[in-house]
Amino acid sequence: MSEQPIRIFISGACAGLAEARDALASHKDIELVGTASEPSKAGSKLASTGAQVVLHALQRPDGVPADEIAKIREHTAAPIVLLVTRSTSALLDEAVELGLNDVAMLPQLTDNLVFTVKKAHSIGVVGGAGSAGGRRTGDTSRVITLFSPKGGVGKTVLATSMAAMYAKRLKKRTLLIDLDLQFGDAAIMLGCDPRTTILDLVMSHGDLDSDKLSGYVTQHESGLHVLPAPLRPEDADLVTEDRLASVLAAAKQAYDVVLLDTPPNFNSTVLTALDRTDELLLVASLEATSLKSVKVCLQTLEMLHYPLDRCHVVLNRADTRVGLKRDQVESALGKSIRFGIPSSKAVPTAINRGIPVVMTDPKAEVTQAIRDVCVALSPEVTMTEAPKSKVGRRERKRAEVDARRAAERDAAIAGNSLMRAPQHSDDELELDFEHEAA
Numbered sequence: 390m391s392e393q394p395i396r397i398f399i400s401g402a403c404a405g406l407a408e409a410r411d412a413l414a415s416h417k418d419i420e421l422v423g424t425a426s427e428p429s430k431a432g433s434k435l436a437s438t439g440a441q442v443v444l445h446a447l448q449r450p451d452g453v454p455a456d457e458i459a460k461i462r463e464h465t466a467a468p469i470v471l472l473v474t475r476s477t478s479a480l481l482d483e484a485v486e487l488g489l490n491d492v493a494m495l496p497q498l499t500d501n502l503v504f505t506v507k508k509a510h511s512i513g514v515v516g517g518a519g520s521a522g523g524r525r526t527g528d529t530s531r532v533i534t535l536f537s538p539k540g541g542v543g544k545t546v547l548a549t550s551m552a553a554m555y556a557k558r559l560k561k562r563t564l565l566i567d568l569d570l571q572f573g574d575a576a577i578m579l580g581c582d583p584r585t586t587i588l589d590l591v592m593s594h595g596d597l598d599s600d601k602l603s604g605y606v607t608q609h610e611s612g613l614h615v616l617p618a619p620l621r622p623e624d625a626d627l628v629t630e631d632r633l634a635s636v637l638a639a640a641k642q643a644y645d646v647v648l649l650d651t652p653p654n655f656n657s658t659v660l661t662a663l664d665r666t667d668e669l670l671l672v673a674s675l676e677a678t679s680l681k682s683v684k685v686c687l688q689t690l691e692m693l694h695y696p697l698d699r700c701h702v703v704l705n706r707a708d709t710r711v712g713l714k715r716d717q718v719e720s721a722l723g724k725s726i727r728f729g730i731p732s733s734k735a736v737p738t739a740i741n742r743g744i745p746v747v748m749t750d751p752k753a754e755v756t757q758a759i760r761d762v763c764v765a766l767s768p769e770v771t772m773t774e775a776p777k778s779k780v781g782r783r784e785r786k787r788a789e790v791d792a793r794r795a796a797e798r799d800a801a802i803a804g805n806s807l808m809r810a811p812q813h814s815d816d817e818l819e820l821d822f823e824h825e826a827a
C-alpha cells in the first residue's frame with residue numbers, strides 16, 4: 390500500500406456520514422481533501438483536489454442516481470464508493486451497472502471503512518476507474534510518444550489535447566508525463582497547479598510502482614492524470630534513466646493510455662521513452678527546417694532499429710498556405726503523412742486560458758482531427774469496449790463515424806490547402822535535403 394495517505398473526497402449526504410467523515414479524516418492512512426453535500430457543486434473542488442477515491446453518500450437506498458454519478462465522473466476518474474444506510478439488491482445491481490467500485494453500509498467500524506477505501510484505491514490504480522472495469526494488465530495499454538527534434542512544432546499542444554481527449558471524451562484512464570524535463574510546459578498548458586512533479590516521484594524512497602505513482606500525479610478537470618516536469622531545469626538530471634524506466638513501467642501497468650511529451654532533441658530521456666513506446670508520433674510542420682529534422686529523425690530511428698511501422702508522421706498546421714504539396718513532403722521524408730492537424734486560432738487562445746483546445750472548442754475542426762488521431766491509435770475504443778451507459782454508446786457511435794472519416798480528413802487537410810496555396814516554381818519548393826540529412 391501507499392506510504393502516503395489516500396486522498397478521499399466525500400460527497401452527498403446520509404445518516405451517520407458526519408461521524409464516518411470525522412473518523413476517516415483523523416485516520417493516519419487517509420487524507421480528506423474535500424467535501425460537498427451536492428454532487429453538482431463538487432465540480433471544480435473535486436478536480437483540483439486530486440482525490441484518489443470518492444465516497445458518495447446516498448439518502449435513499451432505492452436506487453443509484455445516475456445523474457449524480459455522472460456529475461462526479463465529469464470531474465474525476467477516481468474510484469467511487471457508495472455509502473448507504475440500507476442496501477437492496479436493485480441498488481447493488483445498479484452500482485455494478487454504473488461501474489462503481491464498492492458499496493459500504495453506515496454505521497461502520499472505521500477500520501472497515503479504511504479497508505474499503507484502500508481496496509477501491511488499489512483497484513482504481515491497477516484497473517482504471519475510467520476503463521471497462523477489469524484489472525489493467527499493461528498489455529492492452531498504449532504508450533504514445535510525441536516527438537520532434539525541432540522545437541515549437543506543436544508536440545505539447547497535441548500531447549495535452551490528446552490526453553484530455555482520451556480522458557474526457559473517450560473515457561480512458563490516461564496519464565500524461567512531461568519528459569521535457571528542463572523546460573516542460575504541459576502543466577501550464579493544462580492550467581494545472583501541480584503539488585508534485587516527476588522529480589518528487591523519482592526521488593521518493595522505495596519501490597516505484599503504480600501505487601506509488603498514484604500519489605504523485607495531479608488530476609486535471611478532464612479526469613486526466615498529469616506527471617509534470619521538474620520545476621527547475623537543473624533538476625532534470627536527477628531523473629535518471631533507471632528511475633524513468635520504472636516510472637514508465639508503473640504507468641503502463643496502471644493506465645489505458647500513457648502520453649509522453651518530449652523535448653526537441655534526442656537525449657537519454659527520449660531514448661528511454663522510445664524503448665517503451667508503442668506508437669510514436671513524429672510531429673512536423675510545413676517548414677523545410679522541420680521536415681529536414683523529421684527526415685534526420687527517421688534515419689536515426691532506422692539506425693536504432695526502431696520499428697518504423699509504429700512511427701507515424703503528424704503534420705501539424707497542415708493547412709498552412711506555404712506552397713508545399715503533400716506528395717512533395719512525403720517524397721522528401723520518404724514516409725507518408727499519417728495524420729493532418731489544421732491550424733486554428735482556437736489553439737493559442739486555449740493555451741492562454743490554460744484549457745486544452747479539445748475542451749474549449751469541442752466542435753472545432755482541430756478538435757475533430759485530434760480525436761481522429763486518438764481513435765486511430767486506440768482501436769479498442771470502438772472494437773472491444775462497449776460501455777453500457779447511454780453516454781458510452783453515443784461516444785462509441787461517434788468514434789466509429791470518426792474513425793471512418795479519419796483517412797479522408799487527413800488527405801483533405803494536407804491536400805486541399807496545398808492546392809489552394811499560391812503556386813511557386815519547383816525550384817523554390819525543392820525539398821531534397823538528403824545531403825543535409827546524411
Ligand SMILES: Nc1ncnc2c1ncn2[C@@H]1O[C@H](COP(=O)(O)OP(=O)(O)OP(=O)(O)O)[C@@H](O)[C@H]1O
Pocket residue numbers: 537539540541542543544545546547569651652653705706730731732733734736737740755
Ligand atoms: N494546430 C495549431 N494551430 C495553431 N497554433 C498552433 C497549433 N499547434 C501549435 N500551435 C502553436 O505553436 C506553438 C508551439 O506549440 P508547442 O508548444 O506545442 O510546440 P512544441 O513542439 O511542444 O515546442 P517545444 O519543442 O519548444 O516544447 C503554440 O504556442 C501554439 O500557439
Ligand SMILES: [Mg+2]
Pocket residue numbers: 544545546569574650651
Ligand atoms: Mg513542448
